[in-house]
Amino acid sequence: MTCDEARLLLPDYWSRTLSEANELALETHVATCEQCHAEAEQLGALWKNLALIPASSGDFEPGANLRGRFYDTLNAYRHGLESAPRRSLRDRIFSLWPRQPAWQMGIGFALLVIGVGIGFEIRPANPHPEQATGIELSQLHAEVNSMRQMVAISLLQQQSASERLRGVSYAYRVQPSDTEVLSALLTTVNQDSNVNVRLAAVDALHAFGASPLTRTAIIQSIRKQTTPLVQVALIDLLVDLKETEAAPELKKIAADDQIDAGVRQHAEWALGKLQ
Amino acid sequence: MAQVGGGDVAKMAVLFERHHRALFRYFVSMNRNRELSEDLVQDVFLRMLRYRASYDTRQSFTAWMYQIARNASVDQAQKRRGEVVGIDEFDDRRPEPASGAAGPAEIAEKLQNLALLRRALDRLPEDKREILVLSRFQNMKYEEIASVLGCEVGAVKTRVFRAVRSLEQIYHTLAKEKTA
Numbered sequence: 001m002t003c004d005e006a007r008l009l010l011p012d013y014w015s016r017t018l019s020e021a022n023e024l025a026l027e028t029h030v031a032t033c034e035q036c037h038a039e040a041e042q043l044g045a046l047w048k049n050l051a052l053i054p055a056s057s058g059d060f061e062p063g064a065n066l067r068g069r070f071y072d073t074l075n076a077y078r079h080g081l082e083s084a085p086r087r088s089l090r091d092r093i094f095s096l097w098p099r100q101p102a103w104q105m106g107i108g109f110a111l112l113v114i115g116v117g118i119g120f121e122i123r124p125a126n127p128h129p130e131q132a133t134g135i136e137l138s139q140l141h142a143e144v145n146s147m148r149q150m151v152a153i154s155l156l157q158q159q160s161a162s163e164r165l166r167g168v169s170y171a172y173r174v175q176p177s178d179t180e181v182l183s184a185l186l187t188t189v190n191q192d193s194n195v196n197v198r199l200a201a202v203d204a205l206h207a208f209g210a211s212p213l214t215r216t217a218i219i220q221s222i223r224k225q226t227t228p229l230v231q232v233a234l235i236d237l238l239v240d241l242k243e244t245e246a247a248p249e250l251k252k253i254a255a256d257d258q259i260d261a262g263v264r265q266h267a268e269w270a271l272g273k274l275q
Numbered sequence: 276m277a278q279v280g281g282g283d284v285a286k287m288a289v290l291f292e293r294h295h296r297a298l299f300r301y302f303v304s305m306n307r308n309r310e311l312s313e314d315l316v317q318d319v320f321l322r323m324l325r326y327r328a329s330y331d332t333r334q335s336f337t338a339w340m341y342q343i344a345r346n347a348s349v350d351q352a353q354k355r356r357g358e359v360v361g362i363d364e365f366d367d368r369r370p371e372p373a374s375g376a377a378g379p380a381e382i383a384e385k386l387q388n389l390a391l392l393r394r395a396l397d398r399l400p401e402d403k404r405e406i407l408v409l410s411r412f413q414n415m416k417y418e419e420i421a422s423v424l425g426c427e428v429g430a431v432k433t434r435v436f437r438a439v440r441s442l443e444q445i446y447h448t449l450a451k452e453k454t455a
Contacts, residue, residue, distance in 0.1 A: 011431075011439075042443055046439060051411050052389055053392060054412055074291075074320075193425050194426065227430055
């Protein structure tokens with residue numbers, strides 16, 4: 001076991017959630033490595049003392065009036081619910097309309113497509129059908145693309161991770177030359193708080209791989225990531241795109257002790273593939 | 276919570292009795308302001324009442340409650356942006372003596388160390404402080420914390436280790452300053 005591996009096991013060791021085999025391996029390592037022994041002892045003591053902080057002071061106990069305020073609020077809320085008039089049928093129908101802008105936009109988009117479809121079906125006969133159909137179709141394509149772009153960007157900015165995942169899946173439907181969606185995807189890869197969303201965004205970047213901007217951004221993003229899983233996915237993407245420009249950065253990653261051992265190994269493997 | 280979601284809002288009182296102290300401890304550890312923390316506890320229970328229909332019974336209630344607590348905290352911080360937070364509000368207060376068999380000198384030293392540790396915790400960046408508060412003060416499992424923070428369990432463990440290491444560095448700096 002290496003020192004880095006031992007350190008990563010410490011949180012489980014402290015919370016007593018480590019498996020018996022790992023516990024034994026950790027204790028064996030700590031007993032033989034002076035540096036890890038000192039570190040584990042110091043941090044372990046700190047971890048124990050942390051739990052004593054709330055009990056050491058009255059600051060962490062709420063005031064007596066909090067309970068009274070809560071029960072007043074609860075009673076008022078119950079009274080409000082009981083005295084509220086029953087909603088009319090009209091109100092109930094209106095309440096079905098979603099409040100989230102993303103859903104509203106989605107329904108608006110669906111209605112637009114249905115409207116265009118109906119209009120297309122009932123249109124009058126045209127003396128030059130081929131030419132007119134071509135123009136209409138290209139207009140329709142442009143509108144659909146614009147709507148998809150709006151939906152994708154809007155969903156990528158939602159608070160809910162599942163909504164942002166839907167935004168990523170919408171990104172597959174826009175033109176690969178769409179720089180606004182590309183920029184939103186890159187922001188998601190670098191800044192999204194949810195690792196699943198980041199991973200999905202990395203996959204979606206594949207379609208935008210022809211752009212040099214995308215490739216440079218992917219190379220720069222590896223170091224910004226805190227999760228090895230995303231770092232590995234970015235390296236895989238560079239291999240898929242056969243991005244030889246990534247070699248110098250991959251060499252640096254493979255040699256950087258601060259980076260996760262699995263990621264370093266993967267960077268070495270990628271270097272072999274790209275050369 | 277499932278019963279509250281089903282319309283029996285009076286059952287919220289049971290949840291309040293069970294969780295309000297832990298919630299208060301979370302807020303006060305994060306913002307160091309008792310009055311504000313009490314307002315936030317009140318706000319969380321009100322939000323749980325309002326959004327009771329959105330609670331998914333397959334989800335951990337604690338994780339859901341802390342997700343609401345974090346949102347309430349963020350909204351409050353946005354409202355208070357620009358105000359100076361009283362970081363030393365508690366520093367002037369003396370901790371109450373703890374019970375136990377140790378002698379007075381030992382108790383006094385232990386309390387001094389805990390006070391120093393709390394000052395170190397206050398100086399920790401908010402994200403690191405939060406993960407330690409959730410795991411040590413709230414006794415939440417790493418899986419639950421991952422659900423609250425929207426990240427992987429492995430990432431939580433890595434962040435816990437980093438936070439403890441940063442805390443230890445700050446603690447030692449403060450201890451050196453004190454003895455200098």
